[in-house]
Amino acid sequence: MQEHDMSWVRTEMVLAQPAPAGVSGLGAWVRKNLIASTGDTILTIVGVALVAMILPQVINWAFINAQWTGTDRTFCATVGQGGIQPDGWSGACWAFVNAKFGQFMFGRYPIEERWRPILVAILTVVLLVPLLIPRVPRKGLNAILLFLVLPVVAFILLVGGVFGLPHVETSLWGGLLVTLSLSFVGIAVSLPLGILLAMGRRSKMPIVKTLCVIFIETVRGIPLITVLFFASVMLPLFLPAGVTFDKFLRALIGVSLFAAAYMAEVVRGGLQAIPKGQYEGADSLGLGYWQKMVLIVMPQALKLVIPGIVNTFIGMFKDTSLVSIISMFDLLGVVKQNFSYANWATAQTARSGLIFAAFVFWLFCFGMSRYSMYTERRLDTGHKR
Amino acid sequence: MASQEVLREEPSRGSFINDPRVRGIFYQAVVVVLLAVSVWWIVQNVIDNLTRLHIASGFGFLKGRAGFDISDSAIAYTSDSTYGRAIVVGFINTIIVAVAGIVTATLIGFIVGIGRLSRNWLIRKICTVYVEIFRNIPPLLVIFFWYSGVLSVLPAPRDSINLPFGSFLNQRGFYFPRAVWGDGSWLIPVALIVGIAMAWFVARMARQRQMATGQQFPVFWTSVALIVGLPLLAYVLSGFPLSFDFPKQSTFNLTGGFQVKPEFLSLYLALSCYTAAFIAEIVRAGIVGVSKGQTEAAGALGLRPGSILRLVVVPQAMRIVIPPLTSQYLNLTKNSSLAIAIGYPDLTATAGTVLNQTGQAVEGVLIMMVVYLALSLVTSAIMNVVNARMALVER
Known part of the structure; x- marks a missing residue:
């Protein structure tokens, strides 16, 4: 019937037109993000002024004027202070960090034995990295090696006294070694303990519940330094005469108990967010309490509170620096001890050492928080409303 | 398990040791006993240790002479205090x-x-x-x-950094002028309190009026005028009773002013x-x-x-x-x-x-x-x- 087919189908694509001028490119970006309004422009000017004031000074101090090598304070002191730098010089004293690097990492750990902490560090990295990358297989074996075998190996290697390894007192440990071992053990102890406390707090047994509440709320209400005082001053009083506790162990107990109380509250938040139907569903399947918790509730609850758990880890990692107050030499303690020695005392030493320590702490904490964000995205099964 | 016997509150026919209530009581009893034993053990140890070290327990020591100095103190304190x-x-x-x-x-x-x-x-x-x-x-x-x-x-202190308003910064801390209040200055805090009270009343009245009639009242500016203006008025009326004690540089240290320690x-x-x-x-x-x-x-x-x-x-x-x-x-x-x-x-x-x-x-x-x-x-x-x-x- 239809003689003339009026329909028309385009057979080739039209070339894309460039975006109109003014909505793309550098100029548009600047207009949108920096000078959208008068107020915005003023803010930008203030911001540029701020950056222009601070950034060149920082770069000058940290890189251009910095003293990178040296053996004592004269390298970082001005002529007026008895050093080699011109008067009015202000630059970072990385020479100090350079000279004391071994101390900052291992404390007074004997130099000929330092391969042992290095070996432990390598083992930890080798076992930890595959566990953190989701695509690598054999997670179960990996976890067993990391959480059960490695602690034993690390203990034997670090403390020594067997297999011909000389014994190294924990009072000789120091620097990043102490910071990392305190936090690793603290994390490994506080997570399970926190989960148990959270379950205890939600338990139907009144006595267990009361005990957990008292413990959690007391610990959360007092500063960590009080807990450490408690661990270092009162624990020896609690034990029979003659029994002594390693100082390192005491700090470890203090830090772990403290973190466990915070962890318990985080986990409790997760437990409360699980709908009642899940508990009842598990009950109706005939699962016992522990089966219900381990198989049904905890996997869901822990997944919900990963950010909180990692935040607690980060907080604990930062809190390990407090052991320097009860005269243990973690990274911060070692840095502080070293910059007060007379042969390195200059106006720049303390600043440089502390900034180095801050950078190390920052690296670990920032890494942890980024990894937690990544895990959160990966585990997000889209149930969030 | 949830059979009809349970509804009729007859003892369940399951084994006695599988009853969750019995288990709960048992576990709690274990916890209490363990806790009591460890507390008793700790208390015994503490008592032993304290007697061995000749330390008297109790809070009586709080009345003793302290004998140490405190650098920053808001209330009167010497090393002779308790x-x-x-x-x-x-x-x-x-x-x-x-x-x-x-x-x-x-x-x-x-x-x-x-x-x-x-x-x-x-x-x-x-x-x-x-x-x-x-x-x-x-x-x-x-x-x-x-x-x-x-x-x-x-x-x-000799080369202190000069900051605006007569304040100084050096390694002994931050120094700024200390306010010295003269006669009649009590009027100013009183005026401030009156101002705050009046501002609160104005805010309440304005809210009521807005609820009733829909008319708005510039509460913010009135409050500012009351809270800032009244003390200012009192200051003028009482004859400018405020003066400042500026920190002054002497040979080795700064004198006067208010010092904030580092x-x-x-x-x-x-x-x-x-x-x-x-x-x-x-x-x-x-x-x-x-x-x-x-x-x-x-x-x-x-x-x-x-x-x-x-x-x-x-x-x-x-x-x-x-x-x-x-x-x-x-x-x-x-x-x-x-x-x-x-x-x-x-x-x-x-x-x-x-x-x-x-x-x-x-x-x-x-x-x-x-x-x-x-x-x-x-x-x-x-x-x-x-x-x-x-x-x-x-x-």
Whole structure:
């Protein structure tokens, strides 16, 4: 019937037109993000002024004027202070960090034995990295090696006294070694303990519940330094005469108990967010309490509170620096001890050492928080409303 | 298992040891026995150790002569004062630094938090860098940085740095003019209180009038006029009774003025900077948490951007912000105990000294714990009241 087919189908694509001028490119970006309004422009000017004031000074101090090598304070002191730098010089004293690097990492750990902490560090990295990358297989074996075998190996290697390894007192440990071992053990102890406390707090047994509440709320209400005082001053009083506790162990107990109380509250938040139907569903399947918790509730609850758990880890990692107050030499303690020695005392030493320590702490904490964000995205099964 | 026998409350036919209630009682009994035994063991050990060390227990030691000096003291204190008074001095110092830190941290935190949501790219980035730096380093390190890295390498008093308003900065701290109040100056605080009371009444009247008639009244400017104007008027009327005692440079030190010691300064600055980063994140989350529809609906009703922020966004954001803000305030108060690391005499430091001098470890740690617990409870009580006022009124 239809003689003339009026329909028309385009057979080739039209070339894309460039975006109109003014909505793309550098100029548009600047207009949108920096000078959208008068107020915005003023803010930008203030911001540029701020950056222009601070950034060149920082770069000058940290890189251009910095003293990178040296053996004592004269390298970082001005002529007026008895050093080699011109008067009015202000630059970072990385020479100090350079000279004391071994101390900052291992404390007074004997130099000929330092391969042992290095070996432990390598083992930890080798076992930890595959566990953190989701695509690598054999997670179960990996976890067993990391959480059960490695602690034993690390203990034997670090403390020594067997297999011909000389014994190294924990009072000789120091620097990043102490910071990392305190936090690793603290994390490994506080997570399970926190989960148990959270379950205890939600338990139907009144006595267990009361005990957990008292413990959690007391610990959360007092500063960590009080807990450490408690661990270092009162624990020896609690034990029979003659029994002594390693100082390192005491700090470890203090830090772990403290973190466990915070962890318990985080986990409790997760437990409360699980709908009642899940508990009842598990009950109706005939699962016992522990089966219900381990198989049904905890996997869901822990997944919900990963950010909180990692935040607690980060907080604990930062809190390990407090052991320097009860005269243990973690990274911060070692840095502080070293910059007060007379042969390195200059106006720049303390600043440089502390900034180095801050950078190390920052690296670990920032890494942890980024990894937690990544895990959160990966585990997000889209149930969030 | 849930058979009809259970409904009829007859004993279940399952084994006795499988009854959850019996098990519960059994487990709790075990816990109680274990706890009692370990407490008894610990108490015995403590008593043994104390008698061996010849330390009398009890709080009688608080009346003893302290014998040590405290550098910063808000109340009269000498080394002849009692241990109890030393602890009180420390407690007051803790309160001072905590309150000052909370105010400053809130201020910086709100500015940075709002800055992180700014449309201005540069401001956003600056605020992000601030937050990411301070959130990820230990507070103790920040304290040391201010104390050893910045304040203690300032020039000696002879070459103090001159700051505006006749204040000075040197390695012994920050000096600023001390206000000296003359005769009749009592009128000014009275005027201030009257001003605040009147402003409150005006606000109430204005609200009632707006509810009844819909007419608005410029409450803000009236309040400012009342609160600032009345004390100013009193100041003029009482004949300008205020003068300043300026710090003056002498050969080796500064005399006069008000001195803020570097210990306080570094603790205060570090706590403020550190906590502000966390508060900024809380504020940001609060503002992001108010859904966009609220802003759009308010705009559709014809409210101006300023009014939208003040009447719609902020009240809802505060609801999200206040609970975590409370815990940050508590954290700051607890972190003020880090003062001991740089020798600022706060509660932990003075109680620690007392503990070391007397050997009363149990009582000393107990005092610290009770005081910090009480502080935490008071702070959360205050914030709970604020929270209740802010909370959503639901049917």
